[in-house]
Amino acid sequence: MIKYHPSEWDIEDFVAGNVSPAKSLITAAHIDMCSCCAIRAENAHFRQAKTLESEKCQNAFDGMHSMMQAITDNNISTTKTETSACRNTPDNINQMSSRRKIDDSRILHLEGKRFAVPKTLARYIPQNVVWSKYLGKLWQVPIKIGGRNLAYFIYLEGGGYVPEHTHAGTEMILVIDGQFSDGIGSYRQGDVVTFDEKHTHSPVTKVGEGCLIFIIIDEPLSFTNSWARVINPLSQLYFNLHTSKR
Amino acid sequence: MLIGIPLENQKRDDVKPKECAAEMSAYLDTVAKERCKLSFCKVFSYFAPRLRSYALKQMGNEALAMELVQDTMSNVWQKAHLFNAEKGSPSTWIFTIARNIRFDMLRKLQNRKEDVCSDDLWPVLCEQTADTTSAPLDEQITLEQVGQFFENLPVKQKAVVEAIYIDGKSQQEVADELHIPLGTVKSRTRLALQRLKDMLKEHD
Numbered sequence: 468m469i470k471y472h473p474s475e476w477d478i479e480d481f482v483a484g485n486v487s488p489a490k491s492l493i494t495a496a497h498i499d500m501c502s503c504c505a506i507r508a509e510n511a512h513f514r515q516a517k518t519l520e521s522e523k524c525q526n527a528f529d530g531m532h533s534m535m536q537a538i539t540d541n542n543i544s545t546t547k548t549e550t551s552a553c554r555n556t557p558d559n560i561n562q563m564s565s566r567r568k569i570d571d572s573r574i575l576h577l578e579g580k581r582f583a584v585p586k587t588l589a590r591y592i593p594q595n596v597v598w599s600k601y602l603g604k605l606w607q608v609p610i611k612i613g614g615r616n617l618a619y620f621i622y623l624e625g626g627g628y629v630p631e632h633t634h635a636g637t638e639m640i641l642v643i644d645g646q647f648s649d650g651i652g653s654y655r656q657g658d659v660v661t662f663d664e665k666h667t668h669s670p671v672t673k674v675g676e677g678c679l680i681f682i683i684i685d686e687p688l689s690f691t692n693s694w695a696r697v698i699n700p701l702s703q704l705y706f707n708l709h710t711s712k713r
Numbered sequence: 714m715l716i717g718i719p720l721e722n723q724k725r726d727d728v729k730p731k732e733c734a735a736e737m738s739a740y741l742d743t744v745a746k747e748r749c750k751l752s753f754c755k756v757f758s759y760f761a762p763r764l765r766s767y768a769l770k771q772m773g774n775e776a777l778a779m780e781l782v783q784d785t786m787s788n789v790w791q792k793a794h795l796f797n798a799e800k801g802s803p804s805t806w807i808f809t810i811a812r813n814i815r816f817d818m819l820r821k822l823q824n825r826k827e828d829v830c831s832d833d834l835w836p837v838l839c840e841q842t843a844d845t846t847s848a849p850l851d852e853q854i855t856l857e858q859v860g861q862f863f864e865n866l867p868v869k870q871k872a873v874v875e876a877i878y879i880d881g882k883s884q885q886e887v888a889d890e891l892h893i894p895l896g897t898v899k900s901r902t903r904l905a906l907q908r909l910k911d912m913l914k915e916h917d
Binding site (some may be wrong): 482483484487488489491492495512513515516517518519520522523527528530531534535537538539541572587590594611612613614 | 733750753754757758761762763764765766767782783786787790791801802807808809813815816819820825828829830833834835881883885
């Protein structure tokens with residue numbers, strides 16, 4: 468059972484298109500995994516469309532007729548600035564070239580394990596990349612989503628831990644597979660949680676059960692323990708990434 | 714058996730099927746099948762003023778609002794075939810198109826560099842997302858035909874399409890690899906897809 472959902476307000480805002488791209492991405496991926504939020508989002512679409520229908524309106528406005536004319540004469544290109552829609556669904560041509568099962572495009576492979584990734588994130592599945600390994604049990608690969616955000620797929624093997632840290636910015640996590648806990652709560656597949664500077668935690672996984680998460684951080688983590696900061700390769704990595712950002 | 718009933722009930726808040734929805738669905742259908750300008754005129758006359766009023770509130774600027782109305786209605790005209798009355802009402806469909814365009818417009822205005830665009834989040838205008846789980850047989854045949862036509866694309870376009878759709882690379886990666894601007898990758902992709910579409914049409 469998914470325990471942590473976006474709030475009603477988050478969903479409403481997401482559907483209205485008022486949420487930042489990074490947060491929208493996590494929300495959309497959660498909706499892929501959560502049938503109850505899918506229904507909430509569908510209802511929100513329905514409600515918001517209703518308000519569109521009930522907009523007060525004059526019957527016509529200046530230039531309305533010429534606008535319609537231009538549209539039906541095909542003088543206006545609908546090519547939007549970015550039509551990535553097709554880019555991120557390689558299913559079609561994959562299918563045609565190799566008849567691969569569509570589902571394969573949503574599988575993330577790591578160390579012989581297979582994880583099904585929600586379809587919104589499928590285009591970020593790392594291909595032919597070497598995952599970095601830290602602390603013996605933590606695997607991570609950075610994902611480019613552009614902007615000021617850092618995004619990663621992180622896999623914490625069963626019985627693993629991340630040193631205690633706080634957060635300089637906002638960290639949004641979606642649990643894709645397995646579960647982890649951090650003294651504040653325990654988070655399972657489909658859960659979406661946000662951590663910020665108010666939270667200090669040390670995530671751990673149970674022995675025998677690893678956990679794959681997708682995480683977006685808008686500022687690097689800061690480690691509360693200065694000792695950890697010095698010797699912890701993970702902190703180094705975050706700092707390196709942070710300073711080398713464009 | 715009661716299983717599933719609670720979900721069904723939840724599915725729609727207070728549905729009051731408006732006659733308008735049925736009427737607009739029918740018009741959209743005619744637009745899709747016959748490119749009927751008269752039907753489009755009906756849809757346009759109903760939605761354009763409402764969209765304008767929505768857009769004015771959202772964008773707070775007349776010029777941007779008109780751009781939003783125009784882009785939305787152009788998509789309605791050109792992509793009416795993607796409307797599926799079983800999935801929602803015309804107003805829901807048109808709202809999602811307007812919302813997507815607005816999302817991308819705002820991203821551009823705010824100069825946000827995130828490589829996340831509305832189609833990734835709400836793939837409402839994506840030709841392929843319709844039913845990816847089980848492509849019907851006739852669609853598969855079309856896919857095979859696309860394969861043949863694909864060979865006829867100009868070399869440069871083919872390279873870009875291949876890298877994106879077969880190797881699954883991002884547009885930025887392709888741009889980096891081929892040492893060409895991102896905009897060029899985008900336009901080549903668009904041209905290639907348009908060309909494939911045209912070839913399919915001719916074939917019909």
